Amino acid sequence: MSSALVTPAVPVVxxxxxxxxxxxxxxxxxxAVLGLAVLATIALAVLxxxxxxxxxxxxxxxxxxxxxxxxAHLMGTDELGRDQLVRVLDGGRLTLSVAVSAxxxxxxxxxxxxxxxxYVGGALDNxxxxxxxxxxxxxxxxxxxxLVILVGAGFWPIVTAIALFxxxxxxxxxxxxxxxxxxxxxxxxxxxxxxGHLRIAVRHILPGALGPIIVTATLGIAAAILSESALSFLxxxxxxxxxxxxxxxxxxxxxxxxxxxxxxxxFPGLMIFLVVLSVNYVGDGLRDAVDPKRRRx
Amino acid sequence: xxxxxxxRASGVGKHFxxxxxxxxxxxxxxxxxxxxxxxxxxxxxxxxxxxxxxGKSTLGRVLLRLLxxxxxxxxxxxxxxxxxxxxxxxxxxxxxxxxxxxxYSSLNPWMTVGATVREALDVNxxxxxxxxxxxxxxxxxxxxxxxxxxxxxxxxxxxGQRQRVGIARALATEPEFVVADEAIAALDVxxxxxxxxxxxxxxxxxxxxxxxxxxxLAMARYLCDRIAVLQLGRIVEIGPAADVAERPxxxxxxxxxxxxxLPDPPRERARTRLVLSGExxxxxxxxxxxxxxTRCPFATDVCRTQEPVLTSESSGAVACHHHNELxxxxxxxxxxx
Amino acid sequence: xTPLLDITDLSIRFxxxxxxxxxxxxxxxxxxxxxxxxxxxxxxxGKSVTALTVMGLLAGDAAVTGQVRYRGxxxxxxxxxxxxxxxGPELAMVYQDSMAVLNPTMTVGRQxxxxxxxxRGGTKKAAMERAAEMLDLVGxxxxxxxxxxxxxxxxxGQRQRILIALALCCEPRLLIADEPTTALDVxxxxxxxxxxxxxxxxxxxxxxWVTHDLGVLAGLADSVAxxxxxxxxxxxxxDTIYAGPxxxxxxxxxxxxxxxxxAGERLTAIPGGLPDLTQPIPGCAFSPRxxxxxxxxxxxxPDLHEIETLHASACFRAAELPAGLPADxxxxxxxxxxxxxx
Numbered sequence: 001m002s003s004a005l006v007t008p009a010v011p012v013v014x015x016x017x018x019x020x021x022x023x024x025x026x027x028x029x030x031x032a033v034l035g036l037a038v039l040a041t042i043a044l045a046v047l048x049x050x051x052x053x054x055x056x057x058x059x060x061x062x063x064x065x066x067x068x069x070x071x072a073h074l075m076g077t078d079e080l081g082r083d084q085l086v087r088v089l090d091g092g093r094l095t096l097s098v099a100v101s102a103x104x105x106x107x108x109x110x111x112x113x114x115x116x117x118x119y120v121g122g123a124l125d126n127x128x129x130x131x132x133x134x135x136x137x138x139x140x141x142x143x144x145x146x147l148v149i150l151v152g153a154g155f156w157p158i159v160t161a162i163a164l165f166x167x168x169x170x171x172x173x174x175x176x177x178x179x180x181x182x183x184x185x186x187x188x189x190x191x192x193x194x195x196g197h198l199r200i201a202v203r204h205i206l207p208g209a210l211g212p213i214i215v216t217a218t219l220g221i222a223a224a225i226l227s228e229s230a231l232s233f234l235x236x237x238x239x240x241x242x243x244x245x246x247x248x249x250x251x252x253x254x255x256x257x258x259x260x261x262x263x264x265x266x267f268p269g270l271m272i273f274l275v276v277l278s279v280n281y282v283g284d285g286l287r288d289a290v291d292p293k294r295r296r297x
Numbered sequence: 298x299x300x301x302x303x304x305r306a307s308g309v310g311k312h313f314x315x316x317x318x319x320x321x322x323x324x325x326x327x328x329x330x331x332x333x334x335x336x337x338x339x340x341x342x343x344x345x346x347x348x349x350x351x352g353k354s355t356l357g358r359v360l361l362r363l364l365x366x367x368x369x370x371x372x373x374x375x376x377x378x379x380x381x382x383x384x385x386x387x388x389x390x391x392x393x394x395x396x397x398x399x400x401y402s403s404l405n406p407w408m409t410v411g412a413t414v415r416e417a418l419d420v421n422x423x424x425x426x427x428x429x430x431x432x433x434x435x436x437x438x439x440x441x442x443x444x445x446x447x448x449x450x451x452x453x454x455x456x457g458q459r460q461r462v463g464i465a466r467a468l469a470t471e472p473e474f475v476v477a478d479e480a481i482a483a484l485d486v487x488x489x490x491x492x493x494x495x496x497x498x499x500x501x502x503x504x505x506x507x508x509x510x511x512x513x514l515a516m517a518r519y520l521c522d523r524i525a526v527l528q529l530g531r532i533v534e535i536g537p538a539a540d541v542a543e544r545p546x547x548x549x550x551x552x553x554x555x556x557x558x559l560p561d562p563p564r565e566r567a568r569t570r571l572v573l574s575g576e577x578x579x580x581x582x583x584x585x586x587x588x589x590x591t592r593c594p595f596a597t598d599v600c601r602t603q604e605p606v607l608t609s610e611s612s613g614a615v616a617c618h619h620h621n622e623l624x625x626x627x628x629x630x631x632x633x634x
Numbered sequence: 635x636t637p638l639l640d641i642t643d644l645s646i647r648f649x650x651x652x653x654x655x656x657x658x659x660x661x662x663x664x665x666x667x668x669x670x671x672x673x674x675x676x677x678x679x680g681k682s683v684t685a686l687t688v689m690g691l692l693a694g695d696a697a698v699t700g701q702v703r704y705r706g707x708x709x710x711x712x713x714x715x716x717x718x719x720x721x722g723p724e725l726a727m728v729y730q731d732s733m734a735v736l737n738p739t740m741t742v743g744r745q746x747x748x749x750x751x752x753x754r755g756g757t758k759k760a761a762m763e764r765a766a767e768m769l770d771l772v773g774x775x776x777x778x779x780x781x782x783x784x785x786x787x788x789x790x791g792q793r794q795r796i797l798i799a800l801a802l803c804c805e806p807r808l809l810i811a812d813e814p815t816t817a818l819d820v821x822x823x824x825x826x827x828x829x830x831x832x833x834x835x836x837x838x839x840x841x842x843w844v845t846h847d848l849g850v851l852a853g854l855a856d857s858v859a860x861x862x863x864x865x866x867x868x869x870x871x872x873d874t875i876y877a878g879p880x881x882x883x884x885x886x887x888x889x890x891x892x893x894x895x896x897a898g899e900r901l902t903a904i905p906g907g908l909p910d911l912t913q914p915i916p917g918c919a920f921s922p923r924x925x926x927x928x929x930x931x932x933x934x935x936p937d938l939h940e941i942e943t944l945h946a947s948a949c950f951r952a953a954e955l956p957a958g959l960p961a962d963x964x965x966x967x968x969x970x971x972x973x974x975x976x
Contacts, residue, residue: 185403192363192395193417193466194387203416207407290407348819349790455907456677485676485846490890490903497900512819519892519901542894556824558849560891562872565853572828573821577789631894 022289032285035278042275046092053086058241066255069263076263079255082241084248088267091243096275098159098244099224103217105163110170111206111213117171118178119201129175132168140165148236158237162227170216177209210290218283222276245272303374303474303506304337304360304393310368310530311355315581327581329355331530332369334607337474342500342507344517344538346553347527350577353510354398356527357476360508361393362386373474391421391470398479400459404451410462411437411447417469436465439502440495457488464495468503476508481516493520514550515557518542523613526550529580529588536613544628546615549589551627571630587618595623636706637664638840639688639808644700646683646692646864653912657683659864660700662938665808670834670841672855672872674848674887678908680864681844685812688842689727690717704808722753726801730813732793736785742769742796743781746803753804768799772829791822798829805837812844827854848887852876857944860884863909863919866938870945880947880955882924918949926951 027033061081069076075084117128144161151157181187182205190204229246231237238244240251245268252264310333312326329352337343337360347353358364360371362378370379373389381389397403404413411433418429434444440461451459460480467475477496481489497520499505511517517524517538524541526534526549534547545551548571555571573592578584587605590596599618607616617623646658658680665671675681686692688702690709702709704725709717721727729735737745746765747758754761762781770777772795774788785793794814801809811830815823831854834841843854851858851872859869860883868881879885886904906923909915918936921927930950938948949955 185397185399186405188363189395189397189403189463189466190405190416192361192390193470194390194420195416196420199420203408204405207405348821457907486848487676487846487887487890487904488907490892490901491905493892494901494903513892514820515892515894518894553821554894556820557894558824558827558852560849560852560876560888560893562852562855562876568853570824570828572825 026285026289029281029285029288031281035281035285038274038278039282042092042271042278043096046089046096049089050086050093053083053089056086058082066259066261068261075267076261078251078264084263084267087243087248088245088271091245091248091268092271094155094238094242095225095228095245098155098162098228099221101155101159102162102166102224102227103220105159106167106220107170107213107217109163110167110216111174111209113167114171114174115178115201115206115209118175119182119197119205121179125175128171132171135165135168138165144231145234145236148231153236153239158228158231161231162224166220166223166227170213170220173212173216174209177212178205181205181208207290211287214283214286214290218279221279225272225276301338302336303339303341304335304508305372306333306335306356306360306369307372308369309333309335309356309359309366309371311352311359311364312367325581327579328530328583329580330359330366331583333527333530333532335525335532335535337506337508339473339506340500340504341523342509342521344521344524345508345510345527346512346514346517346524348512348553348577350529350580351527352530352580353527354478355530357395357478357508357510361395361476362390363395391423392472393474393476394467394470394472396460396463396467396475396477396480399483400456400463401451401483403463404459406451408450409448410451410454410459411449413451413462414447414465414469417466421470423470432469433465436469439468439499440465455488456484457491460484460488460492461495464492464499468499472505474506474508476510478510479512480509482512489516496520512553513557514542514553526553529578529583531588531616532607532614533589533617534613534615535607536610536615540612543631544624545631546610546613546620546624546627547589547617548593548595548623548627551630552592554631569630587616595619595626638667638669638705639663639665639842640701640703641684641688642701642703644684644687644702645698646680646687647697649695649697650912652910655912656864657696657911658687661861661864661866663859663866663869665840665842667807668834668838668840669857670843670855672848672851672858673842673844673861674846674851674858675861676846676908678863678911679861681861682812684861685727685810685842685844688810689721689725690714691727719753722749722806723804724806725808725810726804726806728794728797728801728809728811728814730816732790732797733785735797736793736800738785741782741784742788746796746800749800750803764803765799768803769796771802771833772796772799773825774799791818791825794818794822794826795829798826798833802833802837802839806839808840808842809834810842810844813846814843815850816845816847823850830854847891848876849891860887863915864911865919865948867920867948868946869938874942874945880941880945880952881920881949882926882951882955883920885955886923926955 059082063081064077065079065081067073067077073083073085075088077083113128117125147161148157187200187204190200225246228237228244229249232244232247233250238247248268249265252268255261256265309330310328311330312328314323315325315327316323333356345353345356355364359366362371366379370377372378373393376385376389378389404410414433414436415429418424418432424432433447437444437447442458442461442465446454446458454462481492484492493516496507500507509517509521521538523536524538525532526541526547528549534541534545534550541550542554545554552571552573559565559568571594578591584591586602587600590600593600605616605618607614641661641663644658644661645656648655648657661680661684663671673681683692687698688709692698698710704720736742743762743765746768747761750761750764766777766781769781774780774792774795788796815826818826827850830841843851845851855872857869857871858875859866860881861867862883868875868879868884875884876888879888886902889902890904892901904923909919909922917932917934921931936948936950938946940946941952
């Protein structure tokens with residue numbers, strides 16, 4: 001009970017309390033909070049970590065090649081003697097930037113398309129959904145290869161290529177949410193008091209679509225990391241010596257299998273695993289946090 | 298009295314197309330509201346009574362121009378709303394508001410109730426920015442809600458409290474005309490009385506005009522000055538509330554009245570009821586003749602072929618071929634003997 | 635004579651974020667063979683939870699204490715298999731939301747036939763016969779054709795009738811109806827009440843009818859129990875309860891009903907709302923909303939005590955309450971105190 005007396009003139013109407021409530025609900029999810037902590041640590045590490053370590057990710061030092069983890073090289077070294085820890089952190093920065101950018105990009109496209117289709121409905125809905133169908137049925141790999149060949153590999157082409165084929169799920173789910181929510185009485189009530197369409201779509205309906213958006217976003221992060229790895233594997237992603245987690249994993253295939261250099265695969269794999277898992281838990285927590293009616297955890 | 302009419306419906310109809318098949322071709326129409334004339338005077342409470350499917354909610358929305366009528370015209374304070382452009386609507390809309398049936402779904406679950414009320418002030422640019430929070434507080438006072446509740450989320454409030462928020466939202470734009478669409482149907486009986494009394498007090502305080510849509514004739518009798526009874530999209534009887542509730546002239550009104558339980562066990566057990574047989578016909582295919590004849594125990598041949606027109610009587614109007622012969626019988630049913 | 639259903643000192647608690655919620659707190663109710671008991675109260679009074687407990691349908695996280703004896707056997711401690719076998723032929727329930735209860739992918743005939751075969755065995759054909767017979771009994775027109783229809787093809791009132799048919803197909807001795815007419819039009823409500831009244835006199839079953847509306851019970855119930863904040867605050871024969879309520883809450887409920895037969899005066903609404911059931915309530919839970927409340931009422935909790943034969947009230951001032959509703963509307967028994975509640 002908020003017994004703190006609020007004097008009537010104090011502006012209490014804004015949604016500060018709503019946000020606080022959401023954070024309170026989020027905190028109740030232990031795994032989500034843990035996931036958030038893991039993600040924060042990893043983000044911090046990939047941002048400032050490489051500056052603190054005395055190695056450079058691209059300097060070749062054949063004298064110390066293929067070393068297992070030790071105090072000098074916490075994650076060991078590769079066949080060119082490069083420090084794995086620095087490469088994992090450096091690669092992580094790139095991988096995470098690609099993944100986050102691609103997800104943001106695909107969310108923007110997916111939410112806008114889905115919201116417009118669901119809210120406006122009718123012929124426009126039909127057209128937009130057929131566009132979604134077309135994107136589902138396109139041979140994505142072929143188009144991506146074409147795109148990268150035409151534009152050239154690089155950060156933005158790769159982000160665009162991944163985003164271009166991952167917005168459709170979001171669009172469909174957001175459209176479904178809009179279709180149901182726009183029928184609800186509170187939307188009619190808002191319209192009756194004179195609220196405009198844009199404001200209804202953004203302020204009244206979007207919060208209700210946040211659940212599915214968060215779910216697709218969390219799945220999208222994992223998918224984007226894997227897509228980037230696949231592109232790297234095909235030689236269409238980032239080129240060596242530039243490291244990414246996916247790239248490191250693929251580079252590690254032969255050393256792990258035939259030479260038993262387990263550390264080459266373990267650490268980038270572990271990072272992908274940790275990030276994907278944490279993102280999923282954070283997603284769970286967020287989904288509950290944005291749903292005011294979910295009271296028990 | 299004519300110059301005192303705030304809302305006038307003349308020959309209002311609302312037909313929804315029924316589409317069938319793969320090509321979604323129009324295969325007929327649901328005539329939810331069909332040829333309704335209704336004048337609502339300033340300061341009056343008109344009850345609109347009928348079963349679900351009678352078209353009463355549709356009519357309420359047409360009067361507020363939340364739905365566009367497919368026939369006839371609606372005027373508000375002399376302004377014809379039929380085909381009115383956005384400019385006119387924008388000016389008129391704040392003057393007429395609606396209170397919704399379900400206090401659970403009519404409030405945005407992701408907004409504090411204060412924000413919901415404040416939004417009505419914001420989008421209509423009412424008052425200075427700085428004064429709006431205070432105005433929200435005043436509106437909460439007006440509907441007898443604790444001001445501290447502005448911070449609450451809808452799910453933290455009881456049904457009655459939510460409905461008060463819904464009323465505060467409707468009153469934010471200082472309307473003259475309010476349509477209350479089954480505003481108490483989803484509430485506990487004990488809370489219904491609170492809300493109805495609030496509506497009554499607000500009319501006295503603010504000089505409001507209401508259309509009170511309900512299926513509960515006893516509540517309509519309590520709150521309203523006049524009652525209009527709607528059956529399959531048509532008004533079958535209209536008149537002063539006491540007359541309609543005590544001396545119904547249409548068998549449908551009598552049937553609705555005899556379905557209202559009397560909170561008096563010996564009389565209730567002894568009562569003879571006018572129980573309607575059969576189901577409500579589909580508004581997509583209303584029966585020929587009187588639309589009530591399939592369920593009317595008094596129906597005769599003329600009822601099956603000829604549609605009765607609403608004819609004025611001493612204090613109201615009724616649409617029944619036999620209203621003169623039936624008067625005594627219907628009165629007996631109503632008094633429960 | 636042992637009652638058919640005998641609930642003794644039933645308490646039900648739920649764990650919530652805000653602490654333990656006492657949904658039902660020491661409720662005792664009896665239903666005799668063939669009796670219609672009306673249980674009335676606002677949402678949150680514990681009436682539905684009590685009904686669900688009798689049917690064994692409460693979610694697992696509820697802590698239930700007390701006894702629910704059906705023909706002498708305690709349902710709460712009974713072996714679950716044995717208890718399930720009672721549901722149908724002995725106890726049956728009609729729910730408020732027919733759309734949520736009926737399976738949308740199965741014809742109504744099959745749904746009823748399935749229940750019949752589960753409890754009585756027999757051939758599919760015989761079970762379908764029985765289903766058609768039941769649907770006819772509850773007044774579904776053109777039964778032969780309609781047994782093969784799906785729930786969404788029926789109107790709300792018809793679906794409620796189908797639920798009743800489903801509940802009655804094994805001829806239970808006790809029918810529990812939880813707000814079965816709340817979502818329906820008054821006309822349909824009158825039909826359903828009429829139907830239950832008829833079936834009860836034909837089949838001789840007992841009925842527990844749970845509702846928030848005292849009006850519905852007037853022509854239907856033999857006795858009434860009024861619940862407030864998880865407790866029974868008044869119970870007695872239906873005529874006595876309506877003519878001479880002995881608890882301010884019951885009186886408030888009656889006075890908040892609009893009456894066609896005595897129109898005119900202002901309805902006396904009960905001010906405020908239910909107390910927070912996660913907080914301990916030292917005195918009478920109704921005292922903050924009661925015009926009769928004294929200091930005593932806020933300190934000590936009144937227990938249900940008999941004031942005349944069969945008629946019990948949980949009010950310290952039961953004897954002082956005027957017999958019958960005051961004729962003068964200017965002197966309401968429940969003063970409209972404006973109580974601000976959370």
